[in-house]
Amino acid sequence: MTGDGEGRRGVAVALLSTVIFFTLLAVAITHAPGWPEVKRTFFNWDEFKASMPEIARAFLLNVRIFLIAEVFILVFALVLAVIRSLPGPVFFPLRALGIAYADFFRGVPTILVIALLGFGAPALQLSWVPLSTTFWGIVALVLVYTAYVSEVYRAGIESVHPSQDAAARSLGLTHWQSLSRVVLPQAVRRVIPPLLNDFIGLQKDTALVGFLGSIEAFKQSQIDAAATFNYTPFVAAAVLFVALTIPLARFTDWLVARDRRRRQATGS
C-alpha cells in the first residue's frame, strides 16, 4: 500500500475532481433552456411539501407488503433450492418442477404476474378466493421473488465444498442431517449479501402492486401528479424509497466487509 502522504493527496485529488465534476454538471443542467420548466414540474418545493404526507402514509402499505412478502419468500425459496439440489434419479420429477418454476417466474415480467393474478384469480368468482388486490399483489411478488431467491440459495449450497457433505455423511449423518446442520448453515451465511440485494429489489417492486388499484406510494404520487400536472410527487415517492433502501444497502456492504475480515482472520 501507499504511504500516508500519498493517501492524503489521493483524497484531496478525489475531492477536488468530485467538486469540479458536480459543479460543472449542475451548471450545465441549470443553464439548459428547459431547466426553469423542469424545475417547476419536478422540483417544486411547495408541491413536495403538499404531497409528502399523503405519499408517506401510502408508503406504509409498501412497507407492509414487502415485510409480509419477504417472510414467505425466504421460506419458500429455501424449500425450492433444497428441492433443486436433491440427489438421485428418484427425485427427477421434483427437480424438473423446480427448474420449470424458476424458469417461468424469472422469465415473466413481474407486472404481468401481478396483473394476471390480481384480476385473473378473483375473476374465477369462487367464494373462498380473496378479492383483495393487495393480497394478490403480495402473492405475485412472493411467486416471482421466490424464483430469484431460490437461485441465490442454490448458489450458496453449491459453493459449500462437497467434502463438507462427504465428511458429514462419513460421520453417519443422513442426507437431511448433513444438509440442515452442515451445508445450509454455511450456505445461508455466504449468501446473506445477495439475499439483502434481492430484498432491496423487492422493496422497489412493491410499487407495481399499485397497478391493481391499491393506493401505495407510487400510485398516490401518480394521483397527485395527475391532479396538478406536476411531477414533483414522483420525486417525493422516490425520496421515500431511497430513504429506505440506502440504509439497507450500507448494511449489506458492512456485512460483506465483516465477512471478508473474518475469513481473512482465520486464513481460509
Add this chain to the structure above:
Amino acid sequence: MRRAFAILLVVMLSILAAGCGGSSNNASDTTATSAAASCDKGSLNLVHSGQLTVGTDNPAFPPWFGGNEKSPWKVSDPYSGQGYESAVAYAVANKLGFAKREVKWIVVPFNTSFAPGPKKFDFDINQISFKPARAGAVDFSASYYNVHQALVVVKGTPIASATSIAALKPYKFGAQLGTTSYDYIVNNIKPTKKPAVFDTNDAAVAALKNKQIDGLVVDLPTAFYISAVQVPNGKILGQFPTAGTPEHFGMVFEKGNSLVRCVNDALTTLRGDGALTSLEAKWLQADAPVLK
C-alpha cells in the same frame, strides 16, 4: 500522470455538457407572442404545418370515439368522425380551415399529455378535466363538454339498492387515474374504505366485474358505455349533483401555444350556432337519476 489525465477528462466532459445545455437559451420564448395575432390557417402555430395533429389515448372508447376499430386504434377509430370527441375535433378543424384529411390523430397516453417540454400534438382531446392547478403546466381550451360524475354498479349487489349519497359510505369505490372522479369520491362520498385507483379503463372495469370494488365512479357518458357494453349486468345507479364549481373537459395545449385562442374562437362559434349541442345530443346520453 494517469490521475492528471482522468481529471482533465472529467473537466473536458463537464465543459462539453455545459456547452450543450447553455447554447440556445432564449430562442424559443419569442416565437409564441409574435404569431398570436391571426387565426389564418397559414399562421397557426402547428407541430407540422398544414396539418392539425390531434392526440388522444388508445384505446379510444365510445361514446367519445366511434366507428369500427382500425389499426393502430383499438375499440374505435378517431378518424371516423364518429363519437363526440372525434366529431368536435373535426368541427373545430373545419372552423380553423382544415379539410378532414388534414387532421392526423396520434396516440397520447393521459400520463404523457402533461409532460413538460415540446408536445407532439397541437391539442389533446381525451376527457381531460380543467383544474386551475393543471392550467399551470398546460393550456386548456374553453369547455367543450360540461361533466357530471356518475356511479356504475353491478345489478343485484348490495350497493345497487342504495338511493342516497349518504348510503354509499360503507362501500369500496374505484376511479380511473387522473380523473376528477377520484376527487369526487374522496371529497363528496367520503367512503369508509379506501378507494382503488386504476391506470386504465380496462383495469377499472375488470375490478368492478370481479367485485373487487362495489362501484365505479366515471363521467356520465362513459358510465353509459361501461354499464351497457363492458360490464355484464352493469347499471348506472345515478349521476351525482355538481359539488362546488361545475366541471368541464378542455382540450390540452402546450403552455403558451397561440393556437388556444383560435380553437376557443372556433368553440365559441360552435357553441353559438348550436353545433356543439346537437353533437352532444347525437353522441352522448345524459339522462340518469340524480343521487341526492
